[in-house]
Amino acid sequence: MARRPTIKDIARRAGVSESAVSFALNGRPGVSEETRARIRRVAEELGWQPNSAARALSGERAGVVGLVLARPAHTLGVESFFLQLVSGVQEVLGAARTALLFQVVEDLDAECALYRRWWAERRVDGVLVVDPRTRDPRPGLLAGLGLPAVTVGEARPAPALSSVRADDARAMAQILDHLHGLGHRRIVHVAGLPELAHTARRIASLRAEAQRRGLRPQEVRSVPTDYSDTEGAAATRRVLNEPAPPTALVYDNDVMAVAGAGVAAELGIPVPGRLSLVAWDDSALCRVTHPRLTALVRDTAAFGRLAAEELLAVLGGGQPRVRLAEQPRLEPRESTAPPPPAY
Structure with missing residues (x-):
């Protein structure tokens, strides 16, 4: 496997010190604008990307959003709703250069345990919570952890969380x-x-x-x-x-x-x-x-885009709120007609 480029590789190619590379790539003073531009150009040529785990440990964002699905696995391959939802989410996150970490788990307890692990490891900046339950432990857990979240489909979310929903x-x-x-x-x-x-x-x-x-x-x-x-x-x-x-x-x-x-x-x-x-x-x-x-x-991809936009707004310091998706419309086709008189 090819080795990932490091700060040392950039420093060697640009002819500067490793500390200069660190200053330039992190937007800190200490190098001239000409040197900063040269270092960034070299980093791009080498295909260098910041290490998300290292960034998280330093207090920066991980650049990752989480989405967990606790549903029977056999129901996922045949239902188009989640594919369309994720496509809309990914469209917004991709434009914001934010990755989507997606995982399927067996039940709600496993989902909550995964949130705790992601929070402890600083793996994600926030999460999109789907399939709200009538008695749902997740909003309280996420609010207690301080992990930013947006619930998708909940009409009455926890006060600390944003929500997007359809009527x-x-x-x-x-x-x-x-x-x-x-x-x-x-x-x-x-x-x-x-x-x-x-x-x-x-x-x-x-x-x-x-x-x-x-x-x-x-x-x-x-x-x-x-x-x-x-x-x-x-x-x-x-x-x-x-x-x-x-x-x-x-x-x-x-x-x-x-x-x-x-x-x-x-x-x-x-x-x-x-x-x-x-x-x-x-x-x-x-x-x-x-x-x-x-x-x-209804435009399910637009629903996903709305959810991702709201989570990015929360990560940017926005206040929790409820956003309503576009109202679906019924399209009558050939499968509905008046019942026969005998029925």
């Missing part, structure tokens, strides 16, 4: 407006992990919107899953085999919606002739499935 309640209201307006009265929400805060908000919003329209709780309800196509398909099969099956299904992600469409086809239930389908997150899957799936359209 899940209004999004669910759009879906219920559409389905109720078509004449659907038996609607099942195939939800994600029930301990996640945004899942709880969606479930509560569905219940409130149904009650506002005078719909019965036993006919409009939520069924939790783990977001995977396997559980999405199993939940679909289960509710469609009930004596009074739903005429509309709302899925918390695109993968479950496509899996549900497959189950309907397997059972001989035409979409949208007897069953309407809605996906919470739009994707290429929703647009290439036949019939094309009605879905909530």
Whole structure:
């Protein structure tokens, strides 16, 4: 392996002392502007970069932001949401010459332990916290450590933390407006992990919107899953085999919606002739499935950019605040229609 260039290499090539190189690269006085420019030019030619660990130990920023995901590993490869979110985060961090340290862990305890280790090792300057829980130990832990953080998706963050979020309640209201307006009265929400805060908000919003329209709780309800196509398909099969099956299904992600469409086809239930389908997150899957799936359209990459911008603002000394992402809009497609009169 090629050896990384050092301050000694720069000093030798530039014909100056190592202390002069240190002064020049750290922006300290002690060298002329001409010498400083020569040293920086040589450092660039050699491909030298500051050691992030050494910078952190000296009290400087590490130039790294952390993102931990505590979810079942088998649900990550098929869901496009996090790929789009990370692409938006990386776009902002790349422009700021800040690295993203990403790690998947088995559960919330492991995530908290990782935060403690990163803080002790000064590995990261701050973290983006995803998948807020209804009872979440992470905001209190991060505030206690003094590790800057931005929660992604939390409506009521800890006072010391910033948050970016989408309005899940209004999004669910759009879906219920559409389905109720078509004449659907038996609607099942195939939800994600029930301990996640945004899942709880969606479930509560569905219940409130149904009650506002005078719909019965036993006919409009939520069924939790783990977001995977396997559980999405199993939940679909289960509710469609009930004596009074739903005429509309709302899925918390695109993968479950496509899996549900497959189950309907397997059972001989035409979409949208007897069953309407809605996906919470739009994707290429929703647009290439036949019939094309009605879905909530939002710029997930922009959501990631907003989260990264807020964290950089916090690292720059900004005060904690809550920022609202652009409201998603429902795009009706061929998978939703009025239910047949017999249903």
